[in-house]
Amino acid sequence: MFRKIATFIHEVKAELRKASWPWDNDPKAKGFQKYKELVDSTLVVLVAMILLAGFVSLFDVIATKVIGLLTGLGH
Numbered sequence: 001m002f003r004k005i006a007t008f009i010h011e012v013k014a015e016l017r018k019a020s021w022p023w024d025n026d027p028k029a030k031g032f033q034k035y036k037e038l039v040d041s042t043l044v045v046l047v048a049m050i051l052l053a054g055f056v057s058l059f060d061v062i063a064t065k066v067i068g069l070l071t072g073l074g075h
Contacts, residue, residue, distance in 0.1 A: 022038040032039060 022041060023035045024033070024037075026034075
C-alpha cells in the first residue's frame with residue numbers, strides 16, 4: 001500500500017513539473033513583474049465575473065417586472 005502511495009506522489013510530482021505555471025522563472029524578475037501573467041489572468045476572471053453578475057442582475061430585474069405586469073393584469 002505504501003508503495004502505491006509513493007508511486008502516486010512521484011507521478012504527481014512528475015506531472016506538475018510538466019505544467020506551465022503562470023509566473024516568470026527568470027530570477028531577475030522581481031515583485032509583480034514575476035507574477036504578471038497570474039495578475040493579468042486574475043483581472044480577466046474578475047472582470048468576467050462582474051460582467052456576468054451584472055447581466056444576471058439585469059435579467060432578474062427585467063423578468064421580475066415582466067412577471068409582475070403579467071400577474072397584475074389578471075386581477
